[in-house]
Amino acid sequence: MDYDGGSGQAARYGRDLDLSMVASHELKEPLALIRQLALESRGNLTDVELTERLLTQIELTAERGLRLTTDLTRAESLEGFIAEPINPVQICEDVAHELTPLFKAHNLAIEVPLRRRKMTAVGNRTLLKQVLINLADNALHYASADTPVRLSSVSKESGKLIRISVRDYGPSVPANTLQRLESESPSLFLPTRPQSSGLGLYIARRFAEAMHGRLGLHRHHDGVTFYIELPVSTQLTLL
Amino acid sequence: MNDFLVLIIEDNFWLGEHYVRLIEQAGWKAVLCDNALDGIDRLDDLSVDVVVMDIFLAGPNGIALLHEMQSHADLNLIPVILVTNAADRLDLGNLSPYGVREVLDKVKMVPEDLVAAIQRVA
Numbered sequence: 001m002d003y004d005g006g007s008g009q010a011a012r013y014g015r016d017l018d019l020s021m022v023a024s025h026e027l028k029e030p031l032a033l034i035r036q037l038a039l040e041s042r043g044n045l046t047d048v049e050l051t052e053r054l055l056t057q058i059e060l061t062a063e064r065g066l067r068l069t070t071d072l073t074r075a076e077s078l079e080g081f082i083a084e085p086i087n088p089v090q091i092c093e094d095v096a097h098e099l100t101p102l103f104k105a106h107n108l109a110i111e112v113p114l115r116r117r118k119m120t121a122v123g124n125r126t127l128l129k130q131v132l133i134n135l136a137d138n139a140l141h142y143a144s145a146d147t148p149v150r151l152s153s154v155s156k157e158s159g160k161l162i163r164i165s166v167r168d169y170g171p172s173v174p175a176n177t178l179q180r181l182e183s184e185s186p187s188l189f190l191p192t193r194p195q196s197s198g199l200g201l202y203i204a205r206r207f208a209e210a211m212h213g214r215l216g217l218h219r220h221h222d223g224v225t226f227y228i229e230l231p232v233s234t235q236l237t238l239l
Numbered sequence: 240m241n242d243f244l245v246l247i248i249e250d251n252f253w254l255g256e257h258y259v260r261l262i263e264q265a266g267w268k269a270v271l272c273d274n275a276l277d278g279i280d281r282l283d284d285l286s287v288d289v290v291v292m293d294i295f296l297a298g299p300n301g302i303a304l305l306h307e308m309q310s311h312a313d314l315n316l317i318p319v320i321l322v323t324n325a326a327d328r329l330d331l332g333n334l335s336p337y338g339v340r341e342v343l344d345k346v347k348m349v350p351e352d353l354v355a356a357i358q359r360v361a
Contacts, residue, residue, distance in 0.1 A: 025324070025325075028324045028345075028346060029251065029324060029345075031346075032254075032324050032345040032346050033251060033253060033254050035346075036254060036257055036345070036348075036350065037253070037257060039349055039350050040257055040260070040261075040350055043350065050260075057253050061253070106252060141250065141251075141252075141297075142297065170297075
């Protein structure tokens with residue numbers, strides 16, 4: 001092993017420290033919410049309707065926290081994932097289906113527009129699904145009740161790439177968000193949209209890179225599109 | 240205190256709703272908004288008695304809102320309660336010039352703490 005004078009180790013230690021601080025900050029939020037809702041629920045057990053609603057919110061908040069911790073573990077040991085031909089539209093539909101209860105509980109909607117032409121990307125089904133879940137979760141807090149969060153896919157660069165996007169119609173993000181998204185420092189992901197998961201975006205970028213893909217974003221006057229680009233599969237598949 | 244109005248600025252909607260229920264159970268009125276810009280609009284439109292807010296907000300953060308409030312002679316008299324999960328890193332002494340009268344820790348507080356804090360600053 002080459003000796004790097006300790007600078008590589010120091011950088012790694014700095015990143016780990018940074019990551020643990022961000023993770024600790026981000027996990028505090030759902031845990032604090034669960035605790036508050038549980039305390040309120042205990043004081044209102046006779047109100048069945050309210051208790052039922054609080055329990056649903058507790059369940060969905062716990063699921064979100066668990067997703068984050070599972071992804072965090074996975075992001076730190078990304079070896080061994082197999083690249084395979086995948087159908088991004090199918091994965092978008094799976095993600096929309098999985099997140100519909102969470103969106104409904106916020107009186108919001110998530111949708112996947114119909115697409116006739118089938119596209120096949122090279123990636124990993126599990127990682128792409130988690131990337132899209134993180135991006136959709138990020139969009140959840142900024143979506144408007146009038147306009148659903150939309151998952152879609154298009155081909156780019158003369159059919160060499162597939163871009164899978166998550167579009168929301170909330171407040172836009174600061175101009176330097178793309179720089180932050182490309183940063184090695186997890187803490188730089190935090191200040192973009194505080195209620196969203198900066199950690200989720202960091203994890204999404206790590207997963208995208210593990211699939212030789214790229215995470216990016218477009219700022220709109222009425223929201224943001226976060227996307228992942230993956231290479232197109234040239235194999236004929238039965239997907 | 241039937242017309243006593245608390246403005247809540249909290250971008251976690253379920254937590255904001257939770258505060259609204261606590262405040263209404265105490266017999267007061269509550270208005271919830273999820274960002275600092277809406278918060279300023281509400282402060283202009285309504286006669287607010289107490290502001291309950293998080294410091295980390297989408298868009299301009301809570302500090303920007305506190306600065307804005309301090310620049311208006313009528314708004315800088317409204318007591319502010321910060322409810323945050325960064326309470327251990329905030330010093331009330333540094334925040335009091337910005338109208339902050341109480342800091343509650345989201346991680347440790349119980350529902351009664353919010354109502355008690357409002358009663359103390361009102």
